Amino acid sequence: MSHPKRAEVFTRDTERTTWHDETLWFVRQKRDKAVYAVPEFQELRELASQIKTHTLSRLADYLEQFEAQAKANGVHVHWAANAEEHNAIVLDIIRQEKASSIVKSKSMLTEECHLNPYLLRHGVEIVDTDLGERIVQLRQESPSHLVLPAIHLKKEDVGATFFKHLGTAEGEVDPQVLTEAARQHLRARFLTAEVAISGVNFAIAETGSIVVCTNEGNADLAVNLARVHIASMGIEKLIPRLSDLSVFTRLLARSATGQPATTYTSHFSRPAAGKELHIILVDNGRTQQLGRPDFRASLKCIRCGACMNTCPVYRRSGGHSYDFTVPGPIGAILSPNIDMRQHASLPFASTLCGSCTDVCPVKIDIHTQLYKWRQVIAAADEIPASKKWSMRLLSRVLARPGMYELGGKFARVGLRFVPHALTHAPGYNPWAIARELPEPPPQSFREWFKQTNPKP
Amino acid sequence: MTATARERILAATRANHFEENPLPTVPQFTGDASVERFTEVLQSIGGQIVRIPVGQPLAEVVQQLFPAAGPVASPLLPATITIDEQTPTAVLDTVDVAVLGGIFGVAENGCIWLPEANMLHRALPLITQHLVLVLSQQNIVATMHQAYALVTDVGDYGMFIAGPSKTADIEQSLVIGAHGARSLTVLLTA
Numbered sequence: 001m002s003h004p005k006r007a008e009v010f011t012r013d014t015e016r017t018t019w020h021d022e023t024l025w026f027v028r029q030k031r032d033k034a035v036y037a038v039p040e041f042q043e044l045r046e047l048a049s050q051i052k053t054h055t056l057s058r059l060a061d062y063l064e065q066f067e068a069q070a071k072a073n074g075v076h077v078h079w080a081a082n083a084e085e086h087n088a089i090v091l092d093i094i095r096q097e098k099a100s101s102i103v104k105s106k107s108m109l110t111e112e113c114h115l116n117p118y119l120l121r122h123g124v125e126i127v128d129t130d131l132g133e134r135i136v137q138l139r140q141e142s143p144s145h146l147v148l149p150a151i152h153l154k155k156e157d158v159g160a161t162f163f164k165h166l167g168t169a170e171g172e173v174d175p176q177v178l179t180e181a182a183r184q185h186l187r188a189r190f191l192t193a194e195v196a197i198s199g200v201n202f203a204i205a206e207t208g209s210i211v212v213c214t215n216e217g218n219a220d221l222a223v224n225l226a227r228v229h230i231a232s233m234g235i236e237k238l239i240p241r242l243s244d245l246s247v248f249t250r251l252l253a254r255s256a257t258g259q260p261a262t263t264y265t266s267h268f269s270r271p272a273a274g275k276e277l278h279i280i281l282v283d284n285g286r287t288q289q290l291g292r293p294d295f296r297a298s299l300k301c302i303r304c305g306a307c308m309n310t311c312p313v314y315r316r317s318g319g320h321s322y323d324f325t326v327p328g329p330i331g332a333i334l335s336p337n338i339d340m341r342q343h344a345s346l347p348f349a350s351t352l353c354g355s356c357t358d359v360c361p362v363k364i365d366i367h368t369q370l371y372k373w374r375q376v377i378a379a380a381d382e383i384p385a386s387k388k389w390s391m392r393l394l395s396r397v398l399a400r401p402g403m404y405e406l407g408g409k410f411a412r413v414g415l416r417f418v419p420h421a422l423t424h425a426p427g428y429n430p431w432a433i434a435r436e437l438p439e440p441p442p443q444s445f446r447e448w449f450k451q452t453n454p455k456p
Numbered sequence: 457m458t459a460t461a462r463e464r465i466l467a468a469t470r471a472n473h474f475e476e477n478p479l480p481t482v483p484q485f486t487g488d489a490s491v492e493r494f495t496e497v498l499q500s501i502g503g504q505i506v507r508i509p510v511g512q513p514l515a516e517v518v519q520q521l522f523p524a525a526g527p528v529a530s531p532l533l534p535a536t537i538t539i540d541e542q543t544p545t546a547v548l549d550t551v552d553v554a555v556l557g558g559i560f561g562v563a564e565n566g567c568i569w570l571p572e573a574n575m576l577h578r579a580l581p582l583i584t585q586h587l588v589l590v591l592s593q594q595n596i597v598a599t600m601h602q603a604y605a606l607v608t609d610v611g612d613y614g615m616f617i618a619g620p621s622k623t624a625d626i627e628q629s630l631v632i633g634a635h636g637a638r639s640l641t642v643l644l645t646a
Binding site: 023026027038040043044047050051053054055056057058059060063064073079080081085129130131132135148149150151153154155158175176178179180182183186187190191207209215216217218220221224225235240242243244245246247249250253257259260261262263264265266267268269270271272273281283287288290291293296 | 461462464465466468469470471472473474475476477478479480482483485497501541545546548549562564565566567577578579581582583599600601603604605607608609610611612613614615616617618619620621622623624625626627628629631633634635636637
C-alpha cells in the first residue's frame with residue numbers, strides 16, 4: 001500500500017488529525033524557543049555536520065579504533081551485517097545467560113531489525129520499558145515517531161489499553177495516574193530482568209564508550225540492574241572524541257523536544273564488576289548508503305525527530321502512513337536505500353518545502369535528497385502509471401509553446417461546459433478529491449500582456 | 457560468523473570512504489555561569505534547589521526536606537541504609553532518598569555530573585524514589601563545552617542528570633516520575 005492510501009486511513013478522523021497536527025507543531029515551537037535561546041546554535045549545527053561528515057569519510061578507521069578501545073575496557077564487541085545476524089547475536093547472548101526476563105529500552109535499531117517478533121518466534125519475550133514503546137507494544141503496534149512513539153494515540157486509547165493489560169480502572173484517562181500504573185508495572189520487570197537491551201545515541205571512538213540519552217531513566221535503571229547489558233547500535237553512531245559530545249548534547253534535546261538537555265545522559269565505558277556489556281555494531285544497509293554520494297549525508301542523522309515535527313505531510317498523515325521504522329522526511333530518504341520498490345511512494349510524501357532541512361541539527365539536505373530519490377525512482381520505473389504518463393504528457397506540452405497556448409484555450413472554454421462530476425471525477429483526477437478547480441480566467445496571461453503592452 | 461561480518465562491514469565501509477573532510481576544532485562557547493541562571497533552568501525542568509547556610513549539617517537539611525523519609529542512602533551523612541556495589545536489587549528497591557555528591561553543574565541546561573564513584577551503586581540515582589544532589593555553588597559552568605573540558609575521563613560509568621525522571625508519552629502531558637527518581641533536589645553549598 002502506498003503512502004497516500006495509508007494516509008487516507010489516518011485522515012478519516014478529522015478531529016484526531018487536527019490534534020496530531022497541532023500537537024507536533026507545538027513541539028516544533030518549543031524547539032524554536034530553545035534554539036533561539038542559544039546564540040551559537042547555527043554554528044553548532046555546522047560543527048555537528050562537519051564532525052559527522054568527517055567521521056563518515058573515515059568510518060572504518062573509527063570503527064576499528066572504537067572496537068579496540070571497547071575491548072580494552074572489557075566490553076564484548078559483536079558485528080552484524082544485517083538484521084538477521086543482529087537478532088541471532090542477541091538470542092545467543094540471552095540463551096547463554098539462560099535468561100527468561102528481558103527488558104529493552106528505546107532503540108529504533110532493534111525496531112528496524114524486528115527483534116521483538118524474532119525473539120518471540122524463538123520463545124523469548126521482551127518487555128519494552130519506555131512508556132510510549134510499552135503502550136504501542138501492548139497494542140501490538142509499532143512506534144509512529146522517533147521520540148514520541150505513541151503520539152498517534154489519545155489518552156482514551158492508552159486508558160483502554162491499560163485497563164485491559166495493567167488493570168487500571170475502566171475509563172481512567174488521567175496521564176498522571178496512567179503513568180504511575182506503568183511505573184509500578186515496569187518496575188517489577190526492572191527488578192527481575194537478567195538481560196537489558198538498550199540503544200545507543202553516540203559511540204566515542206577514542207574511549208570506546210557509548211552514550212545513552214533518556215528522559216524517563218528506563219535505560220539506566222534496566223541496564224544497571226541486569227547482569228547483562230546488550231547495546232545495539234548502527235555503525236553511523238560513531239563520533240571521534242569525547243569532547244564532540246559537547247556539540248551533540250547541546251543540539252539533541254533542544255531539537256527533539258525543546259528541552260535544554262535530556263534528563264539522563266549516561267556514559268558507559270566498562271561493565272560493573274561481575275557484569276557484562278555487549279555492543280553490537282550493525283550495518284544493515286548503512287555501508288550501501290555510504291556508497292551513494294547523493295544520499296550518504298542521511299547517515300549523519302541523530303534521530304531527534306525535528307524533521308517530523310515540522311513536516312506538513314507527516315503532521316497530517318501520521319507516522320504509520322510511512323510503514324517504515326523511521327517515519328517522516330528522514331525515513332523517506334532512508335527507506336528507499338533498504339527497499340526502493342516497497343518504499344517508492346515515500347519520497348513523494350513531501351511538499352519539498354525544505355522545512356525539514358532548516359531544522360535538522362546536523363544539516364542533512366533532506367528535501368534535496370527527497371527530490372533526488374524521486375529521480376532515481378522514476379528512472380527505475382517505480383512510479384505509478386498515472387503519474388508517469390501524466391508527467392510525460394505534461395512535459396511534452398510544456399516543451400511546445402504553441403501546444404501549451406492551444407491547450408490553455410481549450411481548458412478555459414471547456415471547463416465552463418464540462419460537468420463538475422466529470423472534471424472532478426476521483427477516478428482519473430485524484431488531485432480534485434479534496435480540492436476545487438479555480439474559475440477559469442477569461443484570458444491567459446500572454447493574451448493579457450499583449451493587450452496591455454501593445455507593440456509600439 | 458561474526459568474524460566474517462566484521463571483515464565484510466569494514467571492507468564495505470572502507471570501500472566507500474570518500475575525500476577526507478577535516479575534523480573541526482570545537483570552540484569553547486561560553487555564557488552565563490551564574491547560580492541564578494543554573495537555578496532558573498533547573499526549576500524549569502522540574503528540579504528544586506535549596507541553598508544550605510554555612511554550618512548547617514546536611515543531615516538536618518535532609519531531615520527537614522523529607523521528614524517522613526523511608527530508608528536514606530548516602531555517603532555524605534549518617535545513612536539509614538547501607539548501599540554498595542554488591543547490594544541486592546530487592547534492597548536497592550527500598551531506598552526512599554539518596555543523597556549523593558555532584559561534581560559540577562551546567563547553567564545552560566541544569567545538568568549535574570555524577571561519576572560512578574559518587575553513586576554507591578550504578579542503579580541508585582535511578583531506583584531511589586527521591587534524589588538529592590549536593591553541589592558547591594563554586595562549581596557551576598556555563599555550557600557543555602566547559603563541562604566536557606572538565607570531564608576529560610568519563611571513567612567506567614558516569615552520567616549527567618538534569619532534573620527528575622519525566623515523560624510526556626501520553627498526549628504530550630508532562631508527568632514527573634516516570635521510572636527514575638520522582639524528584640530531584642539540589643542542595644547548594646557555599
